[in-house]
């Protein structure tokens with residue numbers, strides 16, 4: 001075992017854009033590298049390293065100086081580590097991986113290592129067989145994540161006697177050439193990039209470890225050496241604030257930095273010269289790289305720095321870190337596994353030891369028995385491991401039982417140490433193994449618990465999400481519900497409104513009905529009053545007619561001077577009374593009536609008689625005239641009736657026409673008016689002519705009456721003469737001759753006169769009556785004429801009063817409209833009722849639907865819960881299966897479809913030139929390799945040899 005220091009090299013990258021922008025034009029480099037390339041001056045401080053690489057250093061130089069030796073060591077069975085430390089952007093990844101894997105100049109350390117490994121294998125002796133495995137992991141927030149199986153994100157660090165410190169369940173891939181290594185690196189980097197996005201952290205905040213394990217087997221001796229090469233790209237060493245990492249709590253930030261600060265602590269403890277305890281277990285990183293720092297490893301630390309003033313603080317801190325690490329001493333040894341012969345020897349030795357110990361145990365038990373039984377065993381007889389002594393172990397020399405305590409204490413201590421994350425120092429090999437076993441168990445349990453916690457957290461998150469979902473769905477349901485409720489209330493409102501409208505309509509209808517009834521009543525009243533007015537008009541007309549008639553009659557009769565008749569009458573009466581007086585005084589005082597007188601009287605009487613006869617003739621003629629007038633009147637009346645009927649017809653027709661056509665009212669009125677006027681004018685003219693005729697006839701009659709009057713006058717004159725004659729006769733009677741004859745004659749005369757007078761009286765009465773009738777008729781005709789005039793005026797008025805008719809028609813129309821409105825309202829009411837019924841039905845169906853939907857929702861909820869539970873179960877089962885599969889490593893990732901089968905590589909047995917190029921290795925028949933070990937081995941050997949040709 002050789003003790004060696006960690007190799008620390010410092011590398012300064014070129015000035016970058018930001019720095020140049022800060023300090024143009026060259027970003028002001030502030031470092032000064034010594035000519036010997038092992039010192040750098042910064043802020044007047046010197047920092048010494050194994051080598052300092054300048055700004056323009058080549059990748060190849062760094063590799064050659066810092067790494068090539070390590071790779072050789074690893075192939076020889078040593079552990080090796082290459083760290084890249086430095087602030088973000090200082091060139092760690094550039095150094096480790098390079099900017100282009102395929103470019104010879106810019107490819108980094110890892111590709112070069114890979115190539116070197118395979119080249120070295122090819123140049124190794126043919127009796128050496130190699131197995132190369134790679135793993136790729138990442139430490140972020142103290143969780144180890146398998147970058148080649150990213151779902152494994154909480155891997156545990158285990159340690160046992162055989163394997164030392166290792167990451168449990170970390171997937172590893174067998175690789176046969178550099179390309180395969182690159183492919184795996186690419187896949188891992190991809191997973192890293194994806195996870196970094198998912199974790200909301202930059203890749204610079206995680207540590208990546210690329211592990212290459214090389215198992216070297218001597219196929220002749222069977223001895224085996226294992227070398228593990230850890231290639232570590234550390235997280236940015238700067239303070240968190242500087243990069244402005246966001247979204248992390250302080251706790252998380254501490255966790256992120258834990259591994260890095262633990263690394264610093266480990267380096268401090270290793271280099272301060274006084275610490276007895278090295279806190280490897282304080283972080284996952286230091287635990288994994290335990291052997292790399294102060295342990296069994298060849299280690300190179302590359303500190304990457306910025307040369308610019310802009311990053312001077314970080315550069316100083318990085319250089320200090322490197323300086324400290326420089327003094328770490330490692331003691332690397334070859335990890336050998338013994339050959340069968342060596343193992344046989346070891347077995348024999350252990351069997352011997354076992355026999356000795358068994359004997360010793362038996363002796364001890366025998367001694368113990370003695371001690372327990374109260375006996376004592378002398379000291380010289382106490383059981384010992386020495387074969388000579390064991391046969392003579394005296395029973396009283398055995399160790400007291402209480403002395404076994406420290407062992408128990410040790411175990412307790414172990415537990416305590418595990419708890420406090422330190423390993424007890426006072427343990428022997430077996431106890432240490434127990435301790436590690438226990439620790440591993442605990443670590444597994446811890447991982448299980450963490451897994452359970454994370455799955456619980458996942459479940460919790462799912463439940464939360466579900467809760468959120470249910471909350472949101474509840475909210476949406478609530479919203480929907482409230483929507484429905486608002487709709488429902490709207491519907492209710494509508495319904496109520498409809499109901500209200502319906503009621504309102506019913507009320508309106510009632511009101512309209514009432515109004516209709518009122519209107520009908522008022523129309524009836526109007527009709528009645530119209531009728532009454534007509535009747536009244538008729539009555540008043542009749543009255544007027546009677547009145548007028550009476551007046552006219554009075555006027556007319558006034559014209560006829562009946563005094564003549566009455567005078568004559570009076571004269572006659574006087575004559576008669578005289579005659580009566582004569583008759584009375586016949587015996588005593590006879591009047592002096594002479595025969596002349598009598599004859600005169602007779603004559604006159606005869607004249608009177610003839611006059612009376614003439615008058616009678618005239619009266620008869622008058623009667624005939626009168627009849628003719630009556631017939632004429634009747635004719636006029638019938639004509640008037642026909643006119644009236646014609647007029648009514650015309651009126652009706654015109655109204656109908658007007659109603660039918662509803663043409664321009666004024667025009668039609670005017671037309672009708674004109675027509676009526678024309679017609680009426682002709683009729684009037686006719687009537688007037690007739691009236692004039694009648695007037696003329698009346699004139700004639702008046703004339704006749706006048707003549708009659710004159711005749712009566714004449715008769716009056718005659719009567720006077722008669723009077724005188726009578727007086728003379730009376731005087732003759734007084735003379736006293738032929739008194740008896742005269743008395744007789746007188747008597748006869750008196751009688752005849754009396755009869756004639758009566759006759760005359762009757763005649764006169766009949767004449768007067770006839771006259772009166774005629775006058776009446778004339779008056780009636782005149783009144784009728786007036787009436788016609790009035791009617792004509794009325795017709796005119798009626799044409800003007802068309803407005804009234806129009807009003808009537810309007811009223812009728814209104815009535816009709818009202819009736820129509822009423823009907824409409826009734827219809828509307830009915831339709832509203834129907835709508836209400838429909839709305840009610842709809843409401844019912846809607847509420848049914850709502851309840852159905854609610855029921856469905858509840859059922860769906862139930863189903864969802866059931867299916868959720870089922871799904872959970874299935875998911876759990878799948879998870880378990882997946883877990884199983886993962887733990888068995890049976891599954892292969894989709895992207896890496898190689899490396900699951902060991903590919904032993906045989907040494908080329910010659911110089912490097914004899915080896916195949918990485919591309920040539922593509923021709924490996926992998927299917928053959930899997931068949932059987934021996935066959936595949938032969939095949940590979942032949943491939944190697946053939947490739948080397």
Ligand SMILES: Nc1ncnc2c1ncn2[C@@H]1O[C@H](COP(=O)(O)OP(=O)(O)OP(=O)(O)O)[C@@H](O)[C@H]1O
Pocket residue numbers: 012013014016055057086087088089090091092093094095099203204234235236304
């Ligand atoms: N020696 C160098 N020569 C040329 N370019 C370099 C060198 N070192 C670093 N760079 C460039 O500087 C930039 C940052 O480098 P890189 O990504 O390697 O830094 P880093 O320390 O790995 O950062 P992070 O911690 O974020 O991963 C890259 O563009 C890289 O190509």
